[in-house]
Amino acid sequence: MEQRSDGFVGVFDSGLGGTSVLRSLVDELPHEDFHYFGDSANAPYGEKTEEQVLALSRTIVERFLDGGAKAIVIACNTATSVAAAALRASHPDVPIVGIEPALKPAARALPHGRILVMATEVTLRLEKYHELARAWGGECEVISVPCPGLAARIERGDLDAPDLAEMIDGLVGRYAGTVDAVVLGCTHYPFVRPLISRVLGEGVRFFDGGAGTARQLRSRLAQEGLLAERNRAGRVEFASSLSTPEELALYERFFSLPL
Incomplete structure (x- = not known):
């Protein structure tokens, strides 16, 4: 699948925690569009088996790519540790950036x-x-x-x-x-x-690893010629596997918290 510079960056975590990374991503790349997915219905990943984490991560990434994502950020230390290598092997042409303990x-x-x-x-x-x-x-x-x-x-x-x-x-x-x-x-x-x-x-x-992950994403997008060329500010969209108005409001509230 060919990625386009006007596509969005898919960001996912087991829940709302990855919104802390999303803040760093938006600060570093203010013209990019980000789609954030929190798998709150299955949170936390840190208490699941490695097989479960890998399967859940694969499903989310496939959904992002089907929707037009040009790159993926795994905003979850556990999912990065378990799934990043396998996801990169499955999608060698897609920039997939993870996070690790700093x-x-x-x-x-x-x-x-x-x-x-x-x-x-x-x-x-x-x-x-x-x-x-x-x-x-x-x-x-x-x-x-x-x-x-x-x-x-x-x-x-x-x-x-x-x-x-x-x-x-x-x-x-x-x-x-x-x-x-x-x-x-x-x-x-x-x-x-x-x-x-x-x-x-x-x-x-x-x-924490948020700022380093954001810098790595910028580097990968630049390397692949995928940096957004638009002049407007990027958009941020939230979605969750626990798709209730209350849960999405919680994501947006955490995203706006000072860190």
Whole structure:
């Protein structure tokens, strides 16, 4: 299938978390049209089997391509880890950009630091993450913390509720005052950065992969001659497998939240 520069970029995640990446994409490429799909009916991917994540990701990508997508962004660390290589093999002519835990920039910024990586159990289990940790851990102390249930809780909204703060304290509270940086290895987690900071203490630096993913998308589109040539601002459309007005309104609200 031939891609056209006037096509849209398909962006997907297991739910609303990828809207944090979408913000970076729009900032980097303001003239592109983006179609965002959140698979909230099947969220969270981090608690599914690898086979399930791959099958769900394939279905979404095929739908995007059938609809005229010129490129795909996998705005989900788990889906990137599980499905990116297979999707690229199936569609070698389509730019497919994923996201991974931002351990590389964290290690470069703090080469001797103590770095906490918060991610889903699936992301931390796969060899892709272990290769990343070996390549960029260097002289850092990398502490990998699986966060079961956190993405699903963020998916519900209501970020000010006490139970969410309590959940985060239970996951990372034991590291308060002892780490230099946190890598947010799930696209849902930037939305609770203030809560994590409150638990871990002042001075902790945060890293996520959104900006790097956006730069990579720009590079790939330029390389393939697919950058939008229009003068108008790009459009953003939201869709969900949990297609209710309330869910779509939640996506738009999260997309507009300050990060």
